Amino acid sequence: MSVRRPPRVTRRVALLGAAGLVLLADAIARRRSVRQTSQPGLLVVQIDGLGLAALRRAIDGSHAPFIGGLLSRGEVELDPWFALAPPTTPASQAGIMHGHNDEIPGFRWYEKKEGRLLVANHAGDAAEIARRQSDGQGLLAPDGASIGNLMTGDARRTYLTMATVAEEPRAPGTIIRLRTFLLSPLNGLRIVAGMVGEFVAELYQGRRQVVRRVQPRMHRGFDSAIERAVLNGAVRILSTELVMAEMRMGTPVIYVDFTGYDSIAHHSGPERPESLHAVRGIDHEIERIVDAIPRARRPYRLVVLSDHGQSLGRPFGEQYGQSLEQFVAGAMGDDISVRASTETEHNESGGIIARELTALFGIGPLVDAISNVSKRIGGGPEEASEKPDLVVCASGNLAHLYFPIDESRMTMEDIERRYPGLLDRLIDHPAIGCVLVRSSIEGALAISRAGRRRLDRDELEGQDPLTPFGPLAAPSVRRLDGFSNVGDIVLLSIVDPTTGEVVSFEDLVGCHGGLGGAQSEPFILRPASWSPPREPLVGAPSVHKQLRDWLLDLKA
Numbered sequence: 001m002s003v004r005r006p007p008r009v010t011r012r013v014a015l016l017g018a019a020g021l022v023l024l025a026d027a028i029a030r031r032r033s034v035r036q037t038s039q040p041g042l043l044v045v046q047i048d049g050l051g052l053a054a055l056r057r058a059i060d061g062s063h064a065p066f067i068g069g070l071l072s073r074g075e076v077e078l079d080p081w082f083a084l085a086p087p088t089t090p091a092s093q094a095g096i097m098h099g100h101n102d103e104i105p106g107f108r109w110y111e112k113k114e115g116r117l118l119v120a121n122h123a124g125d126a127a128e129i130a131r132r133q134s135d136g137q138g139l140l141a142p143d144g145a146s147i148g149n150l151m152t153g154d155a156r157r158t159y160l161t162m163a164t165v166a167e168e169p170r171a172p173g174t175i176i177r178l179r180t181f182l183l184s185p186l187n188g189l190r191i192v193a194g195m196v197g198e199f200v201a202e203l204y205q206g207r208r209q210v211v212r213r214v215q216p217r218m219h220r221g222f223d224s225a226i227e228r229a230v231l232n233g234a235v236r237i238l239s240t241e242l243v244m245a246e247m248r249m250g251t252p253v254i255y256v257d258f259t260g261y262d263s264i265a266h267h268s269g270p271e272r273p274e275s276l277h278a279v280r281g282i283d284h285e286i287e288r289i290v291d292a293i294p295r296a297r298r299p300y301r302l303v304v305l306s307d308h309g310q311s312l313g314r315p316f317g318e319q320y321g322q323s324l325e326q327f328v329a330g331a332m333g334d335d336i337s338v339r340a341s342t343e344t345e346h347n348e349s350g351g352i353i354a355r356e357l358t359a360l361f362g363i364g365p366l367v368d369a370i371s372n373v374s375k376r377i378g379g380g381p382e383e384a385s386e387k388p389d390l391v392v393c394a395s396g397n398l399a400h401l402y403f404p405i406d407e408s409r410m411t412m413e414d415i416e417r418r419y420p421g422l423l424d425r426l427i428d429h430p431a432i433g434c435v436l437v438r439s440s441i442e443g444a445l446a447i448s449r450a451g452r453r454r455l456d457r458d459e460l461e462g463q464d465p466l467t468p469f470g471p472l473a474a475p476s477v478r479r480l481d482g483f484s485n486v487g488d489i490v491l492l493s494i495v496d497p498t499t500g501e502v503v504s505f506e507d508l509v510g511c512h513g514g515l516g517g518a519q520s521e522p523f524i525l526r527p528a529s530w531s532p533p534r535e536p537l538v539g540a541p542s543v544h545k546q547l548r549d550w551l552l553d554l555k556a
Contacts, residue, residue, distance in 0.1 A: 051309020095540020311517030395513025400487025
């Protein structure tokens with residue numbers, strides 16, 4: 001007589017049961033501390049890299065029907081704000097979340113005394129940048145949530161946040177929420193379908209640009225397709241679910257960053273069809289979030305903003321047949337050793353999702369490819385065994401040149417003695433619109449082929465080199481010059497006065513980090529019933545102050 005054994009409990013069911021118990025305990029604890037309340041919360045949605053002009057183009061072309069509807073009904077109002085150099089995510093998010101962003105001169109930079117190259121999309125470096133900016137009193141302190149960001153804003157809970165991405169897999173609340181979401185077959189199907197769709201679309205649209213001879217353009221292959229699959233597929237879907245989970249818990253301040261548009265615009269151009277289509281996907285996620293507000297434990301007020309815009313431009317290497325670091329090294333002389341960070345901007349949080357998909361759905365080959373694109377979790381850049389002669393750190397159409405031979409910033413006179421004729425060769429290059437350098441005699445200088453401006457004394461010889469870069473160029477570069485980790489020489493590319501196009505020192509056609517074009521013109525969208533800013537918002541810290549003021553009004 002055979003004994004019938006009970007069916008074996010599968011690993012998936014066991015995980016789901018454990019996750020459910022943890023979430024239930026967490027929900028009970030949170031419900032005791034945060035009951036249903038009429039006190040409004042603040043929900044900040046960042047559309048990474050979407051400039052004001054590109055948003056208006058998306059609205060006019062029906063690529064943002066939900067946001068456009070809110071505007072047409074008068075429920076929200078749209079205000080510009082102006083990002084001082086460098087308009088990059090680490091600088092802008094530090095300013096918006098923490099109220100200050102000093103000593104962040106680009107997306108990547110070199111610290112001469114330590115011989116360290118910092119790159120904001122390296123998890124270890126992002127953690128160090130956040131540590132330097134944090135005073136424990138950020139926008140999301142003490143009980144806020146950060147989702148998909150670079151900085152933390154001193155949030156208690158962080159998900160897919162670069163500054164804490166190495167710690168998140170060891171944080172029980174974070175990993176349980178991720179696994180609970182991924183355990184649903186429907187959610188898993190949505191993520192896999194979204195990733196495959198974005199992967200195929202990137203390859204097809206890249207080929208279509210070649211066939212149609214779109215200019216400027218760059219090579220779009222498997223790397224950009226995998227990046228897009230992660231950011232505009234899996235991360236976008238998962239971020240929305242995490243926002244709604246925090247809303248159900250009544251979290252008072254939630255800040256989420258949707259990075260898919262920024263990634264696609266880097267490769268295709270900020271106002272190209274595929275980039276605007278990415279805006280439509282994010283617009284849909286915002287609509288889903290707003291539709292979930294009635295089920296939240298508190299009413300939420302929505303603010304949608306961007307951290308910077310993007311400027312269209314042809315990559316330097318494509319236009320001149322050599323990279324910027326190759327040109328500078330050649331202008332310095334023979335046998336020059338060079339160090340540079342050439343990888344493009346992307347979000348390392350894909351590694352977490354890749355591991356979860358591998359464990360829960362067994363789609364190893366696809367996810368292994370995604371994992372290979374992501375940087376190693378918790379690591380920073382490899383350190384060079386010997387100091388190079390030149391370090392080049394590009395952020396869009398801005399580049400810092402460092403000469404590690406001297407631990408302090410080299411003056412114009414020192415550079416000319418060490419590398420005779422280098423400055424003249426840089427100034428004369430057709431892609432370079434302005435050179436920033438500090439003279440021991442004249443102070444900070446902005447120099448072009450047509451003139452020079454003494455920034456400390458605000459004196460001008462010939463034509464103003466900063467005129468093509470807009471009315472805020474002088475305060476931007478003057479502030480940049482005051483950073484301890486600014487390059488010995490800083491380069492800004494030319495700007496087309498008609499189109500606003502620049503020359504990208506990175507291998508990107510949509511770029512940001514310098515001055516010129518739409519990159520310095522992000523936006524902020526707020527409820528129409530709120531008081532507008534009393535004065536123009538200049539610099540990310542001013543956005544932080546405005547958000548603080550609105551938070552105080554909510555609590556009144």
